Amino acid sequence: MTAIEKIRAMPGAGTDKTRNWIEAPGPIIVLVEPQLGENIGAAARVMANFGLARLRLVKPRDGWPNIHAQRSASGADRILETTALFDSVEAAIADCTVVLATTARAHDQAKPVLGPEAAAEFLAPHVGAGENVAVLFGRERYGLENHEVALADAIVTFPVNPAFASLNLAQAVLVIAYEWFKLVTGGALPFAMPQKSDPATKEQLLAFFENVERELDRVEFFRPAEKHETMMINLRNIFNRMQPTRQDIDAFGGNHVDRGRPQGPGAWRRARWSGGRDAALADSRTRARSGGAVTGARAGAAPAPQPDRSGAHAVAGAGE
DSSP states (O other), X not given: OOHHHHHHHSOOTTOOTTSOOOOOOOOEEXXXXXXXXXXXXXXXXXXXXXXXXXXEEESOTTOSSOHHHHHHTTTOHHHHHTOEEESSHHXXXXXXXXXXXXXXXXXXXXXXXXXXXXXXXXXXXXXXXXXXXXXXXXXXXXXXXXXXXXXXXEEEOOOOOTXXXXXXXXXXXXXXXXXXXXXXXXXXXXXXXXOOSOBOOHHHHHHHHHHHHHHHHHTTOSOSGGGHHHHHHHHHHHHHHHOOBHHHHHXXXXXXXXXXXXXXXXXHHHHHHHHHHHHHHHHHHHHHHTTOOOOSOOTTOOOOOEEOXXXXXXXXXXXO
């Protein structure tokens, strides 16, 4: 395997080369005179995302194959490799029984106008019957022309901002492909939140709340005192709304109590106001050990030994 093949085989963000490629019947995507290879590649990419496999091109401006399309396809190579090239829209849809034309403009033609979801529902029975159906997408600059829209059985348009209704070509393909895939798969998501633990029992919750209440009362959390009961009810409701699991409660029960916290009534208030003083004391002791002057020491503490004139050490306040 070459280096390029190894890179292509590596799973990217949501891409897994080890899984089976979804190959289910679906509408044919027809791009009419696409101007940019990048848009063709991006369209192929979203087709791969949502299980569509057949792409047809009508007179791409920059020819075919196109290196820019390959680069922007981001691994959807099999769609590009089977892409069919045609000289006209009529030739591209010749084997189809039903054709839809996507457009952001009213073409004043007496045809049903469908949204993306309704378009998928409209095509589903025909695809289920084994028929070829197609969805036409026009040029990036001005879309489909009137005579091309006239070839379609219905028009598809999107509910967008009327002041800015033009979508990027690949984005338009994405909307149709997404609605189709959602219809045929039932909209099932590829994964869900893992259930790693059973729900917490009421016995476990009650024990947890008792522990929380005891610790909060110890640090004088409940102020004013008459609000104690209301505050605990609110805390219980918060956790009950969360529907915690056994693992959740175990995590809180193991970590919410810090045995190193100050103890006793008013401990948090004392710790807050004495923090600066304690830091000064710690600093003075450090300097004392290194031979520096002791400042800010508590009353009665022994000063650092100082040598006397005879060379002996005078120890004051040491207690004999």
